[in-house]
Structures are given as C-alpha cells and as structure tokens.
Amino acid sequence: MKEETTYGHQELINQVIDYIHTHLHKALTLEMLAAEMHMSVYHFHRLFKSHLQETLSAYITRQRMERAVMYLQTRDLSLQELSEKMGYDTAQSFSKAFKRYFGVSPVAFGNTLTFNTPETTPIEDIAFIGLDEPEVLLISPMYIAYIRIIGPYGEKESYELGWGKLCGFLKENKLQSKATRWFGISFDDPTITKKKQCRFYACASVAQRIKPSGAIGTLTIESGKYAVYTYKGSYSGLLRAYTYIYSREKGRLRNALSFEEYVTWSDNPAKQITKIYIPIQKK
DNA sequence: TCGCCGGTACATCATCAGCG
DNA sequence: CGCTGATGATGTACCGGCGA
Numbered sequence: 001m002k003e004e005t006t007y008g009h010q011e012l013i014n015q016v017i018d019y020i021h022t023h024l025h026k027a028l029t030l031e032m033l034a035a036e037m038h039m040s041v042y043h044f045h046r047l048f049k050s051h052l053q054e055t056l057s058a059y060i061t062r063q064r065m066e067r068a069v070m071y072l073q074t075r076d077l078s079l080q081e082l083s084e085k086m087g088y089d090t091a092q093s094f095s096k097a098f099k100r101y102f103g104v105s106p107v108a109f110g111n112t113l114t115f116n117t118p119e120t121t122p123i124e125d126i127a128f129i130g131l132d133e134p135e136v137l138l139i140s141p142m143y144i145a146y147i148r149i150i151g152p153y154g155e156k157e158s159y160e161l162g163w164g165k166l167c168g169f170l171k172e173n174k175l176q177s178k179a180t181r182w183f184g185i186s187f188d189d190p191t192i193t194k195k196k197q198c199r200f201y202a203c204a205s206v207a208q209r210i211k212p213s214g215a216i217g218t219l220t221i222e223s224g225k226y227a228v229y230t231y232k233g234s235y236s237g238l239l240r241a242y243t244y245i246y247s248r249e250k251g252r253l254r255n256a257l258s259f260e261e262y263v264t265w266s267d268n269p270a271k272q273i274t275k276i277y278i279p280i281q282k283k
Numbered sequence: 284t285c286g287c288c289g290g291t292a293c294a295t296c297a298t299c300a301g302c303g
Numbered sequence: 304c305g306c307t308g309a310t311g312a313t314g315t316a317c318c319g320g321c322g323a
Contacts, residue, residue: 030312030313030314031312041313042288043289046288046315049314057296057312057313057314061297095305096299096306099305107304
C-alpha cells in the first residue's frame with residue numbers, strides 16, 4: 001500500500017475508534033460507521049480488519065465486554081442499567097453476550113469481585129503503594145495530541161517508538177514548548193484484556209485544538225473535578241495504584257477518562273513522579 | 284500493470300423476543 | 304437468568320472497473 005494511503009487510513013481508523021469508544025452505549029452498525037467515514041461498507045470493513053486484525057463486530061463486542069467489567073468493578077449498577085450503558089436493548093441480550101464472552105454471567109462475575117472493596121483495602125496501605133492522599137482539583141479542558149500504542153503495557157520498544165513519533169510530530173509542527181505536559185491514558189485492564197490488545201495513548205498537551213494527522217489523533221480532556229493522586233515509584237507499580245484508587249473511588253466516578261501525568265521522567269524509580277487523575281462527582 | 288475501491292453471493296454469526 | 308428459533312447483520316472470497 002502507498003505511504004499516503006496508509007497515512008490517510010490511519011487517520012480514518014483513529015476517527016472510527018474514537019467514534020466507537022464514545023458511542024459504545026448506542027447501536028453501532030457496520031453500515032452506520034462506513035457512512036460516517038464516507039466509504040462503502042465493503043471497503044470500510046476490509047480496511048478496519050487489516051488495521052486492527054479483528055472484525056468490526058468482534059472489536060465492538062470486546063470493547064463493550066471489557067467496559068462492562070470495568071463498570072462491574074467500579075460502580076454499583078443493576079444488570080438493566082449495565083446493559084443500557086453497553087448498547088444492548090435488553091438485559092437478556094447483554095447477559096447472553098457476556099456469558100458467551102467470559103463464560104460466566106455478569107452477576108456471577110460481579111459476585112467474584114470482592115477482592116478489592118474499600119472495606120478489604122485498608123487506608124494505611126496507601127503509603128506502602130507509593131501514593132499520597134489525593135487532592136481534589138477542578139481541571140480546565142485540555143487539548144491533547146496522542147499516538148495510540150496497542151500492545152503489552154510498558155513494552156519498551158513500542159513505547160519508545162510511540163513517544164518518539166509523538167515528539168517528532170510536535171517538533172515538526174512547532175507545538176512543543178516549556179508549557180507542554182505529558183500524559184498517558186490506559187484504556188484497558190490488563191487482567192481482563194489480552195496483553196497484546198491493551199490500548200495506551202501517549203499524549204501531549206497542545207495550546208489549541210489541532211487537526212488529526214495520520215497516526216496522530218486528537219482529543220480533549222474534559223473539564224471537571226478530579227481526585228489527583230501523586231504516585232512515587234516505578235511505572236510497573238501503577239497497576240496496583242490504580243486498583244487501589246478505583247476501589248477507593250467506587251461510587252463517585254464520573255463518565256470521563258482517567259489519565260496519568262508524567263511530572264518527571266527518570267529511569268530511577270525513586271525519582272519518578274506520576275500524577276493520577278480520576279474524574280469524580282460531588283458526593 | 285498496480286493500487287485502490289465498489290460490488291455480489293453465499294456462509295456464518297449475533298441478536299432479540301418469547302417462553303420456562 | 305437460561306434456552307431456543309427466526310431473522311437480519313456480518314464475514315469472506317472473489318470479480319471487475321478505474322485511474323495513475
């Protein structure tokens with residue numbers, strides 16, 4: 001395939017993926033998405049599969065099931081509410097799809113999730129994990145340029161390649177300055193999603209809204225209240241920190257993205273400072 | 284001739300209503 | 304929540320047109 005064509009396709013696939021993620025609660029059909037991308041159904045589907053190595057419906061189902069698990073872990077929702085959020089018309093359909101995917105029903109799955117409730121996670125563990133008590137901040141909207149990295153979280157080669165591409169893009173377009181902030185967004189729980197399918201967005205703040213370009217996508221971080229935890233320690237310990245934070249914040253999470261900010265970059269875990277932003281609503 | 288895209292036919296799968 | 308059958312949606316293999 002020609003380079004310009006691939007470049008255009010990447011831009012398009014970014015759009016589709018972002019569209020799917022923001023519309024998981026609605027009906028999503030091949031025809032609809034192809035129309036959204038101004039393409040024939042046939043060609044659109046072929047492109048989608050060639051870029052993501054799975055079919056559209058497999059991708060959408062996987063995203064819905066994985067998000068359902070996240071909701072089971074972090075919110076108290078009825079089966080009916082959960083199925084509506086996942087874009088199913090009836091709880092029965094959702095339950096069936098869930099069981100087909102995970103081999104257990106959503107209720108049975110939910111009953112196994114007692115390992116990290118606030119009651120079983122003592123507050124004094126917080127320092128041991130490497131976290132400080134959170135502060136609640138009101139965040140203004142931020143424009144973000146990102147590059148998507150799909151693969152095992154923390155995999156050195158793909159991360160270096162991804163961050164390198166992002167920096168290259170920023171420099172080329174004179175978007176980098178002292179005010180640039182660096183973020184990471186992990187969309188998947190590696191204990192649920194296959195490691196090679198985990199999505200990480202390497203992000204940089206930009207002063208103004210910019211146009212997506214090839215593999216570089218754009219998004220806006222929503223304004224609102226965030227519980228901001230400061231984490232000191234190695235990146236590999238972040239998963240444990242997130243597990244702790246989600247169990248603690250269960251019940252007041254907002255439907256917005258959690259993300260982390262790299263305050264310092266260092267190969268020395270003792271000097272790594274990461275801020276974790278968890279969108280919350282007033283109690 | 285190659286790269287890209289639209290189209291057809293047929294097999295397969297997912298969905299959902301209805302019932303237990 | 305689970306099971307089942309009808310039906311529509313999707314996946315795949317293939318073909319052909321068009322423009323560079």
